[in-house]
Amino acid sequence: MKRTVLAVITCIVLLASFGFAQKTLRFGIPVDPINLDPAQMSHMVAHRFVAFLYPSLLKYDNNLALVGDLAESYNVIDDTTYEFTLREGVTFHHGEEITSEHVKFSIERLLDPDVPSPEAFELEPITEVEIIDDRTFRLHTEEPFAPILHGIAFGLGIHSAETVEEYGDLRFQGSGSGPFELVEYRANEIVVFERYEDYDGPRPPLDRVEFHVITDDVARSTALSAGDLDVAEFLSPRAVLPLRSVDGLNVDYTGQPSISHFHLNTRREPFDDVRVRQAMSCALDRQAIADIVFVGDAEPTGPVPPSMGAWALPVDEFECYTRDLERSRELLAEAGYPDGFSSTMIGRADNSTDIDQLQMMAEQFAEVGIDMEIRQLEWGEMLDLWITQKNFDTLLIGSSTGRDPDANFYRRFHSESERNTVGYNNPEVDELMERGRTTIDQEERYEIYAELQRIIANEAPKIFTVQVPLYHVYWDRVQNWETHPMGMYYHLGQVDIEE
Amino acid sequence: MLIYTLRRFLQLTPMLLGVILVVMLLPRLVPGDVVTIMLGSESVISPDRAAEMRSLLGLDRTIPEQYWDYLNALAQGDLGNSLRTGRSLGPLIADRFILTANVALLALMMAIIVGIPLGVIGARYRRSRWSILLQTFSLVGLSLPTFWTGTILLLVVTFYLEGVFPTIGSAAAGAPWYEHLRYAFLPALTLAVPVTAVLARITQSAMIEVLAQDYITVARAKGVGERVVIFKHALRNSLIPVVTELGLQAGLILGGVVTIELVFSYPGVGLLVLTAINQRDYPILQSVLLIVSLLFFIINYLVDLSYGFLNPRITYT
Numbered sequence: 054m055k056r057t058v059l060a061v062i063t064c065i066v067l068l069a070s071f072g073f074a075q076k077t078l079r080f081g082i083p084v085d086p087i088n089l090d091p092a093q094m095s096h097m098v099a100h101r102f103v104a105f106l107y108p109s110l111l112k113y114d115n116n117l118a119l120v121g122d123l124a125e126s127y128n129v130i131d132d133t134t135y136e137f138t139l140r141e142g143v144t145f146h147h148g149e150e151i152t153s154e155h156v157k158f159s160i161e162r163l164l165d166p167d168v169p170s171p172e173a174f175e176l177e178p179i180t181e182v183e184i185i186d187d188r189t190f191r192l193h194t195e196e197p198f199a200p201i202l203h204g205i206a207f208g209l210g211i212h213s214a215e216t217v218e219e220y221g222d223l224r225f226q227g228s229g230s231g232p233f234e235l236v237e238y239r240a241n242e243i244v245v246f247e248r249y250e251d252y253d254g255p256r257p258p259l260d261r262v263e264f265h266v267i268t269d270d271v272a273r274s275t276a277l278s279a280g281d282l283d284v285a286e287f288l289s290p291r292a293v294l295p296l297r298s299v300d301g302l303n304v305d306y307t308g309q310p311s312i313s314h315f316h317l318n319t320r321r322e323p324f325d326d327v328r329v330r331q332a333m334s335c336a337l338d339r340q341a342i343a344d345i346v347f348v349g350d351a352e353p354t355g356p357v358p359p360s361m362g363a364w365a366l367p368v369d370e371f372e373c374y375t376r377d378l379e380r381s382r383e384l385l386a387e388a389g390y391p392d393g394f395s396s397t398m399i400g401r402a403d404n405s406t407d408i409d410q411l412q413m414m415a416e417q418f419a420e421v422g423i424d425m426e427i428r429q430l431e432w433g434e435m436l437d438l439w440i441t442q443k444n445f446d447t448l449l450i451g452s453s454t455g456r457d458p459d460a461n462f463y464r465r466f467h468s469e470s471e472r473n474t475v476g477y478n479n480p481e482v483d484e485l486m487e488r489g490r491t492t493i494d495q496e497e498r499y500e501i502y503a504e505l506q507r508i509i510a511n512e513a514p515k516i517f518t519v520q521v522p523l524y525h526v527y528w529d530r531v532q533n534w535e536t537h538p539m540g541m542y543y544h545l546g547q548v549d550i551e552e
Numbered sequence: 553m554l555i556y557t558l559r560r561f562l563q564l565t566p567m568l569l570g571v572i573l574v575v576m577l578l579p580r581l582v583p584g585d586v587v588t589i590m591l592g593s594e595s596v597i598s599p600d601r602a603a604e605m606r607s608l609l610g611l612d613r614t615i616p617e618q619y620w621d622y623l624n625a626l627a628q629g630d631l632g633n634s635l636r637t638g639r640s641l642g643p644l645i646a647d648r649f650i651l652t653a654n655v656a657l658l659a660l661m662m663a664i665i666v667g668i669p670l671g672v673i674g675a676r677y678r679r680s681r682w683s684i685l686l687q688t689f690s691l692v693g694l695s696l697p698t699f700w701t702g703t704i705l706l707l708v709v710t711f712y713l714e715g716v717f718p719t720i721g722s723a724a725a726g727a728p729w730y731e732h733l734r735y736a737f738l739p740a741l742t743l744a745v746p747v748t749a750v751l752a753r754i755t756q757s758a759m760i761e762v763l764a765q766d767y768i769t770v771a772r773a774k775g776v777g778e779r780v781v782i783f784k785h786a787l788r789n790s791l792i793p794v795v796t797e798l799g800l801q802a803g804l805i806l807g808g809v810v811t812i813e814l815v816f817s818y819p820g821v822g823l824l825v826l827t828a829i830n831q832r833d834y835p836i837l838q839s840v841l842l843i844v845s846l847l848f849f850i851i852n853y854l855v856d857l858s859y860g861f862l863n864p865r866i867t868y869t
Contacts, residue, residue: 275719
């Protein structure tokens with residue numbers, strides 16, 4: 054009797070523990086998403102989260118090509134009209150079925166002047182969302198605007214008026230339509246998602262995904278080694294180095310569309326002289342930076358990174374992108390600085406890779422007599438000098454570039470753009486960038502952007518060094534892991550974890 | 553005693569007003585603000601729109617106006633809202649403080665339990681091998697920076713004690729007490745090392761002084777047992793400098809949690825302050841610093857009161 058009771062209890066306990074054993078993926082990330090409101094994303098990490106919670110009409114596949122997400126298909130009717138058809142039976146986490154009305158609402162909310170939408174620029178040209186029926190609608194723009202589909206894939210998250218009404222503030226809560234629903238977001242600490250049981254795609258094997266925000270590289274790497282995280286993201290090659298030799302850990306890296314930009318303030322002497330800028334570009338050994346600072350995980354790049362495929366011209370086509378000290382000295386002498394000059398470079402103090410890179414650049418500049426002093430600044434102070442005051446000589450920062458090359462150029466180099474922090478002003482470039490936006494023909498666009506790359510590389514208002522890698526390090530127990538080139542979380546719906 | 557307490561608390565008011573002024577001013581002197589940082593480097597937003605966001609957060613008001621608003625809100629028991637998240641600070645800070653209190657109290661307990669007996673042993677067996685060992689320990693313990701000890705402890709746990717102590721985060725809100733203890737253990741141990749060293753040193757020197765007093769010789773001459781001499785006659789009388797030091801160390805521990813919580817990603821008040829500095833979230837900084845100074849005041853007040861208990865000849869007027 055006793056034995057039977059014991060056996061029954063054991064069975065119950067076993068069953069119960071089996072039933073309650075949750076498959077949780079613990080993902081360590083270095084940066085807090087700040088804001089999950091699909092209309093207020095202001096940086097790459099926020100985009101990843103929003104795309105995970107609020108899928109858009111389109112998304113990027115692993116080759117950065119656009120594919121349908123909520124949209125089953127789309128047609129380009131003419132240069133200013135796009136027709137989309139939604140997938141059938143997709144529901145929000147609160148149960149409502151997604152219709153054309155929701156798309157209209159999401160776009161209009163993003164463009165609403167009362168909602169601060171830092172990334173709305175790629176969707177701004179939309180003048181009307183015309184609803185044909187529940188699942189079909191058309192987007193109209195006044196002028197042809199080529200980057201629009203990228204704007205949709207990157208800058209749009211489909212949400213409903215009901216969600217906005219219910220929560221009021223979508224920064225930390227909300228109801229989207231991805232494979233996981235948002236359970237909790239504690240700023241600077243953790244973002245928790247749980248499986249959405251009525252997801253219309255394949256059922257995700259994971260019950261729960263926890264994103265732990267751990268800003269310190271060493272803390273994140275220790276937590277991963279100790280097994281308290283299943284996967285972790287890193288931006289610094291130095292942080293990843295010791296993890297490579299840990300048994301059971303896998304290191305994935307991808308050349309994300311992100312570039313180290315060396316800004317030269319063209320409003321100031323001596324950087325107002327194009328020859329000085331070219332001399333600096335000629336003095337750099339980009340391959341050495343990639344090999345040493347990035348332990349070979351980075352690639353030299355021009356204004357468009359190699360990860361953007363056909364858009365990118367090879368680096369050796371650009372003037373001064375292969376090291377030439379002779380030419381550098383000549384240019385300096387022509388500009389009236391035969392003995393070089395002294396100036397300062399600003400770098401982000403908490404980014405050890407940037408500081409390493411600056412040190413190496415300083416040594417390379419010194420070979421032609423340019424004496425650059427490195428100033429390490431705290432991020433808030435750096436943003437203040439760089440973005441708000443535009444008060445700097447030179448500055449190094451890694452920034453994600455475009456999906457469409459328009460984003461690489463227009464906001465950074467157009468004479469009227471607020472984000473043209475280097476003060477570059479070239480009417481020919483302005484004209485080319487405007488043509489690039491409004492030309493729909495792909496071949497013609499390739500030519501326009503090739504020309505732009507040549508001009509920008511040659512005139513060097515910014516000197517581009519390398520395409521910056523993004524690392525995902527994960528344990529063997531994590532199955533089907535994929536590292537998306539933009540670090541997106543699209544694949545989490547398929548990831549499984551061995552108990 | 554009552555008058556003494558009242559007087560101490562009256563002294564508190566001008567001190568707090570001063571603290572509030574300093575914690576309001578200092579962060580605002582650093583360049584960059586919450587809007588600049590929230591928008592980061594990629595956003596394309598007009599300066600007008602950014603100015604509007606600033607004005608929504610009340611950042612366009614003058615500093616005297618902000619000071620007055622803050623005092624008003626405080627008088628009504630309102631700590632304000634985070635600029636970054638818009639959430640009310642009361643519950644957030646309370647949650648974080650509990651986590652930090654776990655670590656700080658645990659660290660103090662470890663330091664007292666280990667440090668004071670070590671000091672006693674060092675004094676009793678002066679000029680022996682024990683004493684040299686103790687001196688070495690306190691020198692090393694004091695010299696090791698906590699961020700280094702913390703990192704080394706983490707490595708040890710990662711490679712040799714896998715799964716015994718968690719390396720990140722804190723226990724969930726409803727978890728049993730031992731879970732909280734498990735999460736707080738490593739950060740507390742890290743913080744306890746230098747405090748233990750200081751306590752051992754101070755106890756040792758105070759004990760040596762007391763043991764040389766005549767009444768100890770008298771007690772021994774009377775045939776009082778060594779244990780009674782040490783613990784009843786000597787230890788209690790050496791505790792005044794120890795308790796004073798303990799009060800100061802409690803303050804240092806509150807400061808030390810900032811780096812330690814970063815090393816262990818332990819979401820206490822230290823990590824909160826650090827992120828608030830990086831993100832220029834002034835209200836969080838103000839409130840936490842205010843509470844910490846208040847705590848520091850209370851601890852030192854309690855230390856003062858304990859003198860009377862330790863040495864009945866001390867009275868309060």
